[in-house]
Amino acid sequence: MSPAEVRALIRKEVITTNTSGMCAGYAQANLIVLPRDLAFDFLLFAQKNPYACPVLEVCEGRYTTEMADGADIARDSPRYRVYEYGEMTGEYRNVEHLWRDDLVSFLIGCSFSFEAELLEAGIPVRQIEEGRNVPMYITNIPCRPAGVFHGNTVVSMRPMTPAQAILAVSITADMPRVHGKPIHFGDPAEIGIADVMKPDFGDAVTIRPGEIPVFWPCGVTPQAALMAAKPPFAITHAPGHMFITDVKNSALKY
Amino acid sequence: MSPAEVRALIRKEVITTNTSGMCAGYAQANLIVLPRDLAFDFLLFAQKNPYACPVLEVCEGRYTTEMADGADIARDSPRYRVYEYGEMTGEYRNVEHLWRDDLVSFLIGCSFSFEAELLEAGIPVRQIEEGRNVPMYITNIPCRPAGVFHGNTVVSMRPMTPAQAILAVSITADMPRVHGKPIHFGDPAEIGIADVMKPDFGDAVTIRPGEIPVFWPCGVTPQAALMAAKPPFAITHAPGHMFITDVKNSALKY
Numbered sequence: 001m002s003p004a005e006v007r008a009l010i011r012k013e014v015i016t017t018n019t020s021g022m023c024a025g026y027a028q029a030n031l032i033v034l035p036r037d038l039a040f041d042f043l044l045f046a047q048k049n050p051y052a053c054p055v056l057e058v059c060e061g062r063y064t065t066e067m068a069d070g071a072d073i074a075r076d077s078p079r080y081r082v083y084e085y086g087e088m089t090g091e092y093r094n095v096e097h098l099w100r101d102d103l104v105s106f107l108i109g110c111s112f113s114f115e116a117e118l119l120e121a122g123i124p125v126r127q128i129e130e131g132r133n134v135p136m137y138i139t140n141i142p143c144r145p146a147g148v149f150h151g152n153t154v155v156s157m158r159p160m161t162p163a164q165a166i167l168a169v170s171i172t173a174d175m176p177r178v179h180g181k182p183i184h185f186g187d188p189a190e191i192g193i194a195d196v197m198k199p200d201f202g203d204a205v206t207i208r209p210g211e212i213p214v215f216w217p218c219g220v221t222p223q224a225a226l227m228a229a230k231p232p233f234a235i236t237h238a239p240g241h242m243f244i245t246d247v248k249n250s251a252l253k254y
Numbered sequence: 255m256s257p258a259e260v261r262a263l264i265r266k267e268v269i270t271t272n273t274s275g276m277c278a279g280y281a282q283a284n285l286i287v288l289p290r291d292l293a294f295d296f297l298l299f300a301q302k303n304p305y306a307c308p309v310l311e312v313c314e315g316r317y318t319t320e321m322a323d324g325a326d327i328a329r330d331s332p333r334y335r336v337y338e339y340g341e342m343t344g345e346y347r348n349v350e351h352l353w354r355d356d357l358v359s360f361l362i363g364c365s366f367s368f369e370a371e372l373l374e375a376g377i378p379v380r381q382i383e384e385g386r387n388v389p390m391y392i393t394n395i396p397c398r399p400a401g402v403f404h405g406n407t408v409v410s411m412r413p414m415t416p417a418q419a420i421l422a423v424s425i426t427a428d429m430p431r432v433h434g435k436p437i438h439f440g441d442p443a444e445i446g447i448a449d450v451m452k453p454d455f456g457d458a459v460t461i462r463p464g465e466i467p468v469f470w471p472c473g474v475t476p477q478a479a480l481m482a483a484k485p486p487f488a489i490t491h492a493p494g495h496m497f498i499t500d501v502k503n504s505a506l507k508y
Contacts, residue, residue, distance in 0.1 A: 036294075039294055040290075040297065043294065043297050043298060043301065044297060044314075047301070047309055055301055058301060058302070060298075176430070
């Protein structure tokens with residue numbers, strides 16, 4: 001099925017699951033929706049931290065125009081979370097009833113896109129092999145703050161051999177709109193990670209002999225900055241329940 | 255002299271000329287300063303048109319923190335222009351007397367940076383050879399509008415052989431923060447340019463037999479969008495009188 005067909009089934013609430021593996025080859029995006037009075041600060045936070053927070057589209061209305069043709073931000077992700085002053089106050093299949101004219105939506109690039117390219121190049125992606133969520137860690141690398149938004153960079157980790165890591169750097173360096181190249185490999189302590197087997201988010205994965213952990217900036221970074229900022233109102237996608245775009249992963253290269 | 259030393263002399267108004275050729279190897283930037291109530295629209299315009307309007311830094315105060323260490327936006331370019339409702343109302347060596355707490359400054363990447371890399375690779379840059387300003391043209395390619403900002407893409411043109419053009423595409427594709435790869439080569443009419451020998455801005459340059467014109471998105475695009483938006487107040491650098499950063503051109507690669 002095409003992304004438009006899948007979004008139509010999500011809109012009808014026929015599809016309500018997470019979007020993992022759907023529409024292979026097409027980019028899925030993180031979603032953050034904020035009142036307009038916070039939109040400049042958030043866009044500036046993204047501009048200052050472009051690898052952790054790569055903005056694919058900013059929508060000033062309810063419907064997308066660039067990444068998907070007329071998709072409905074309020075209904076086309078399968079599950080949403082609503083936050084008030086940093087506390088989650090609800091999880092919904094659509095947020096039509098909460099929509100307001102002053103909301104600005106941010107679609108943010110997701111590592112699913114570069115993982116597809118890694119797999120294409122024959123680089124195994126451990127958490128996919130093991131059927132888990134990618135391990136994510138809060139580092140000691142501060143983001144550049146902007147207005148109310150601040151926090152440390154969150155990274156995702158994939159173990160691989162040095163030869164695979166070299167190829168992965170080369171591939172992801174060409175994809176800055178979906179986090180780009182790694183920010184570290186090797187000793188986790190160097191970026192403030194005490195125990196690589198105890199991720200702050202997601203699941204631990206096996207690191208085999210001869211493999212090193214490779215760390216990429218992660219889209220949870222802006223979500224963590226959002227939680228720290230505690231705005232009066234915000235909507236995000238629920239974890240794993242992404243917004244599916246009409247744009248192919250391979251088109252997200254500069 | 256280092257960029258910091260040159261900026262100190264500009265600040266003292268010892269250096270008052272255009273910055274062409276100063277601090278070889280260091281990036282020079284376009285400057286646009288706007289009241290905060292227009293800053294979101296402008297940053298969004300840049301986000302939607304990243305090659306024409308590649309933002310290097312956004313400063314919410316008078317002093318830079320990223321591209322230059324504590325440089326004074328109000329004094330460290332040698333010449334400024336002030337616009338009110340789209341009309342130029344003054345040209346000044348500094349704008350200290352006009353500074354207001356609500357101003358937000360945008361440093362925008364400049365083609366000087368990629369021209370340095372082209373020259374390094376042995377690709378001649380015609381307008382430098384001929385001692386002229388680069389020819390610039392208003393195309394028929396619309397920018398994605400954002401708020402009050404809209405207009406067509408302005409391009410700069412450099413004539414070269416096909417072999418040079420191929421190398422130039424490859425080099426500039428790696429420099430998206432300073433306009434990136436070309437958007438067209440060959441027939442100027444295809445992008446709405448009636449006569450390549452009559453540029454809308456800058457000077458005509460010689461196109462030799464065997465050469466084709468190659469067109470890059472140009473930093474005049476956001477300036478034209480600014481003029482079209484006619485905001486109550488705006489400051490820009492005067493043409494050629496750029497803001498010199500502490501960042502090397504070679505560091506502007508992703």
